[in-house]
Amino acid sequence: MKRAYTNGILLDGTEQMQPVEHKILLTEDDKIIAIVDEGVDLDGYEVIDLHGGYLCPGLINLHVHLAGNGKPSAKPRDNAALVRKILSNGLTRAVAYRLVCSYAKLELLGGVTTIRTVGGIADFDTRCRDDAAAGKLLAPRILAANEGISVPGGHMAGSVAVAAHSNAEALAQLKKASGQKVDLVKLMITGGVLDATEKGTPGELKMKPEMVKAVCDEAHKLGYTVAAHTESPEGVKVALENGVDSIEHGAKMDDETIRLYKERGAFVCTTISPALPYALFDTAVSGASEKDQYNGKIVFDGVVESAKTALANGIPVALGNDVGCPYITQYDFWRELCYFHKYCGVSNQFALYTATLRNAQLAGVGDVTGSIEPGKSADFIVTKHNPLDDLRALQHLELVVCRGHVIKKPNPKRNKTVDALLDPYLE
Structure with a gap:
């Protein structure tokens, strides 16, 4: 399965990461195969539009x-x-x-x-x-x-x-x-x-x-x-x-x-x-x-x-x-x-x-996962807002991809009591 993730803003996971726009992430099966400029031919790829979301490593x-x-x-x-x-x-x-x-x-x-x-x-x-x-x-x-x-x-x-x-x-x-x-x-x-x-x-x-x-x-x-x-x-x-x-x-x-x-x-x-x-x-x-x-x-x-x-x-x-x-x-x-x-x-x-x-x-798997780069496993998440501005953006995910498997709009059932007690400590 070949997929192209378009209209996303990339955060690569490195220590000095900054948002990178106008790029397309290409994956094949469970691997990231390339990061290319917008406008390339995507024939043969399933296109997944990220609608301006922020894509970062899982x-x-x-x-x-x-x-x-x-x-x-x-x-x-x-x-x-x-x-x-x-x-x-x-x-x-x-x-x-x-x-x-x-x-x-x-x-x-x-x-x-x-x-x-x-x-x-x-x-x-x-x-x-x-x-x-x-x-x-x-x-x-x-x-x-x-x-x-x-x-x-x-x-x-x-x-x-x-x-x-x-x-x-x-x-x-x-x-x-x-x-x-x-x-x-x-x-x-x-x-x-x-x-x-x-x-x-x-x-x-x-x-x-x-x-x-x-x-x-x-x-x-x-x-x-x-x-x-x-x-x-x-x-x-x-x-x-x-x-x-x-x-x-x-x-x-x-x-x-x-x-x-x-x-x-x-x-x-x-x-x-x-x-x-x-x-x-x-x-x-x-x-x-x-x-x-x-x-x-x-x-x-x-x-x-x-x-x-x-x-x-x-x-x-x-x-x-x-x-x-x-x-x-x-x-x-x-x-x-x-x-x-x-x-x-x-x-x-x-x-x-x-x-x-x-x-x-x-953990000894830095050659396998942890960053957005060709050759790494297709492990990443997409948030609507920039986690570099506010880490609470990571609470609500648009997409989770693990070893190439795509989960859209993940929505785990939350414990509202736990949320109410812990949320004040995020401020």
Whole structure:
């Protein structure tokens, strides 16, 4: 299938991107084949008129949990018990897998054409990846980790991560993940906001340094990168000292941490979205305890300061939104770009670059996707208004194209309660 996208304004996804008019984007099957001037012969092409819309690379979300929909819950869930129930028989497994695939589709309808999963149920993420690549279902390109590796009492142990009691068990889980042909490995090194038992202790170190090193060493031998949930300064240092490639979330840095990032060549995946409700919502709205709000503010400030310090010191920064956490829906990744702009002080241009080409490069797929150029995958979105003027333009899409598959006027069903609570933080 040969298509010509006409009357669009191109934003190529590079760091210095500027709107380019009077060009036509040509694709064939799943690839961009050329960018040509208006007026060329389009015989043999299906012409898609963009009516003056802005065409930019599809968004890339580097921190996704496909097992959740982000719906707020009045009571804390026992996620481990829920996952045990899901995996207890073939019927519930089949239903759960269909749900995971439907959540992946929502990512796509929200303009995200590539995702990186960092903790899921069983082998659902790699199955969804392969089914989507084979054209059996509608979903973004997926870089999948399947289940993470945690420890007893550690972050997400028993739900989207396996609790390893020893180095041997951690390595056995790594071998299992390798057999499932994962794309990366995920470690849960520290706790999170809700794991903390008292005020002032979010991100408590849970995984011993020797386990981190054992998994990282073996993962690297097998050709995998290692991402690690880390929400405290201590946890970040343990992760970097023992071989982790990406710090997920992050925490405030000192000079030693900056040095470790640079020596390791690691990047930080900034996730402002998940801590924001706990840190900034009134507890009457969030249902958070005073402890959770206090700890949420520590993590929120740590994530923001981590990103600012990284940017100021030449440490690579990626973006993800930890979708699946309360209030973080599968179709709202665009909010993370808005928060990055608002709280970290970057330009709209830099936020869009980070969520497209930069994320692609840091995820290892920069030669495949992330920018509008010949030879790259046909992964792009079209907005009515210019996202460089206002990133909220990314909320309403005219078109999503992923690996050449065209979705016109995507319209995911929105959670109006979540919108009402989160929209004030876009100003």
